[in-house]
Amino acid sequence: MSASLQFSHAEAVPQSTSATRRVYENLRGKILTGEVLPGAKLKVDTLKDMLDTGASPIREALSLLTSDQLVERLDQRGFRVAEVSAAQFREILKLRCALEDMALRESVRAAGQEWEEALVLAHHRMVRTPRVSVREFEEQHKSFHMALLAACESPILLKFCDRLYDLNIRYRYLAGRSQGYEARDVSKEHADILAAALDRDVELASVCLIQHYRRTGQFLAERLEGLDFSKVTAR
Amino acid sequence: MSASLQFSHAEAVPQSTSATRRVYENLRGKILTGEVLPGAKLKVDTLKDMLDTGASPIREALSLLTSDQLVERLDQRGFRVAEVSAAQFREILKLRCALEDMALRESVRAAGQEWEEALVLAHHRMVRTPRVSVREFEEQHKSFHMALLAACESPILLKFCDRLYDLNIRYRYLAGRSQGYEARDVSKEHADILAAALDRDVELASVCLIQHYRRTGQFLAERLEGLDFSKVTAR
DNA sequence: TTGTCGATTTTTTTCGAAAAACACAGCGGT
DNA sequence: ACCGCTGTGTTTTTCGAAAAAAATCGACAA
DSSP states (O other), X not given: OOHHHHTOTTTOSOTTSOHHHHHHXXXXXXXXXXXXXXXXXXXXXXXXXXXXXXXXXXXXXXXXXXXXXXXEEETTTEEEEOOOOHHHHHHHHHHHHHHHHHHXXXXXXXXXXXXXXXXXXXXXXHHHSOTTSHHHHHHHHHHHHHHHHTTOSOHXXXXXXXXXXXXXXXXXXXXXXXXXXXXXXXHXXXXXXXXXXXXXXXXXXXXXXXXXXXXXHHHHHHHHHTSOGGGGSOO | OOHHHHTOTTTOSOTTSOHHHHHHHHHHHHHHTTSSOTTOEEOHHHXXXXXXXXXXXXXXXHHHHHHXXXXXXXXXXXXXXXXXXXXXXXXXXXXXXXXXXXXXXXXXXXXXXXXXXXXXXXXXXXXHSOTTSHHHXXXXXXXXXXXXXXXXXXXXXXXXXXXXXXHHHHHHHXXXXXXXXXXXXXXXXXXXXXXXXXTTOHHHHHHHHHHHHHHHHHHHHHHHHTSOGGGGSOO
């Protein structure tokens, strides 16, 4: 089989997985980064054209996103992007502090060499990713934070943390990351968390992590404050 | 239009909502009660016949159940009922104690008259439902427990609690509820929780609730212990 | 016996079109 | 002017069949 046949028109190595998964990832990305606005209507027909696929995969992906709380299903009126609000932002922050604290403690307690190495690696990759490559940095940032919790033997708890992380990302993008994000020494905070975790100092790691979230939360809240949520909502 | 036309062959007033929802509820019930065993394969064709509908609603419902952790999606190999394990049972218990404690405190703190009345009502209905009507009792039992938390202003947290509750139900049915469930005075425990909540005694309510879960957990664990999980799994 | 390859049969996944539900605008009656 | 009704166009939801993928079975060779 010739290479030109294998890698035909700009498709690279795409449909290794199902169309449903492709649509899911794609839409999820668009929602998290704010490329499609909160409240925006998600018409199957439009999406069909946009993502070049049938109605079934789209519908399925939207169902998946519904349980992720990123999409709302209106009974006989289709789907729309979930709304955002200052209240939800606060709730997410609070829950993340509570749940990640639990997970972190379990993780550090159960941690082994494997976890330690993966964590160091994740941190290194994050540090190496330039801040300007926003989407990539976000991915590495998430990887680092999840790596901290990874040794925790509570799959369900981990899943909750993962979801909350994703829900939170939207607000980061919403606040815009141009100004002042580096004013705070975020790298230092990450390094401190890493060091504490590697020392197996559960208490210190927990304090650092929560403080990290609180500070980021504070920072974002300020930026979000001036912002009228009804203004960043479609329809 | 004649009544005989309106209510033709045994259809009563059924399809008020979408087929997807019908399938979702139906399957969810079957999974929670153990009518379909953990690990069982869920073939769309079989379900199509069984539930008398097309492939799309089934597929959609299965996607929904996937994010509820009640169904697993295997990449190109369809769906199966999520597995159960002693470890997961313990995890659920632990998480429920942590999260419901949080939710209960918030709920009681924010509670108003409306909440109080709904709670009393839910308790009454539960008491009035005979234990032998297992499914109905389960429903009322869930309503009561969720009513306790309902005033909490954290929709996401509530959703988590709801999910955990459902995940837990499976183990209740698995353990079988014939013997000894009444040996413990469960009604008393419920009444105590109710009283403490109505008194707005957060600490006491929390203690009662957690103890209630721990006891039930202990009770179920004993029953589940003898039980080889691989034996209650299909395939 | 063990293992591999190929053809056939399920099973999953996706598509395109039909059916049902809904929104909206225009019409007529009060 | 207001309200409700009906017809039209749009959108959502569902169905049935085709395409893609995996599992099964058996023959053949090591």
